[in-house]
Structures are given as structure tokens and as C-alpha cells.
Amino acid sequence: QAQLVESGGGSVQIGASLRLSCVASGLTFSNYAMGWFRQTPGTEREFVASISRSGSQSVYAHSVRGRFTISRDNALNTVYLQMNSLKPEDTAVYYCGATDSMYAPSRFNINFWGKGTPVTVSW
Numbered sequence: 001q002a003q004l005v006e007s008g009g010g011s012v013q014i015g016a017s018l019r020l021s022c023v024a025s026g027l028t029f030s031n032y033a034m035g036w037f038r039q040t041p042g043t044e045r046e047f048v049a050s051i052s053r054s055g056s057q058s059v060y061a062h063s064v065r066g067r068f069t070i071s072r073d074n075a076l077n078t079v080y081l082q083m084n085s086l087k088p089e090d091t092a093v094y095y096c097g098a099t100d101s102m103y104a105p106s107r108f109n110i111n112f113w114g115k116g117t118p119v120t121v122s123w
Helices: none
Strands: 003-007 010-013 018-025 033-039 046-051 058-060 068-073 078-083 092-099 117-122
Touching (some): 018 033, 018 092, 046 068, 078 092
Antiparallel strands (some): 092 117
16 A cells, blocks of 8 residues: 655744655555645645656746755655745645646645645744
8 A cells, every 4th residue: 555654844943944755655656746735724735846757847836936846766765855945934734745647746636645744934
């Protein structure tokens, strides 16, 4: 059974950096495009970034472009999210998701979700 496990979240101050990791098991990782999403209480899960199966293409939400970088290592079945210059509005639970869709990852086409890792950015 496929499983995604996120790690690397934490509580940091404004301007700090964090690197999230998501390790996949039980699936052929290179067959899946991967995405990072985030959610705060009472809101819908929102797209943050995605990366193609080979890692050659990535897409970012406008709010994180230039600050966050998504990458993957297919040999390690792992996708990363490097988050720099963190802001309080980045506070959320961050989830990774895997899709075998022909379309880029969105919250509507994810086959497998992780349980999330919390990120808190404070003054």
C-alpha cells in the first residue's frame, strides 16, 4: 500500500528557512508527479508547488515563487520543499501528494496524500 511520510516542519521566526521532505513507499515513485500543498484550519487545501516525474519541470503558486524550491530524488523516493524567507502567512500544515494523472498535480487529482507536517512562522 502506498504511503507518503512528510517531515521537516517546525516553528521558526520570520525570514528563516526550512526544508520539508516527503518519502514515498509502496509505489513506483518515478511514475508519479508530486506536489506540495498546505492547509490552515477552516480553509481549503491549497497548492504550493509541483514537480514532474523526471524533475525537469516545476510549478509554483504565486505566493511562494522565488522563495520556495521543489526538488525530487527518484533514487531515494523523496520529494523536497526548500522554504526560504518564511513569512507568517506561510504558517500551515504542509502535505505532499502523488498523482499519476497526465495533468499537473492539483488537490483534485492526487492519488495518495501524506499526513502532513506543521510549519509555524512567528514574529
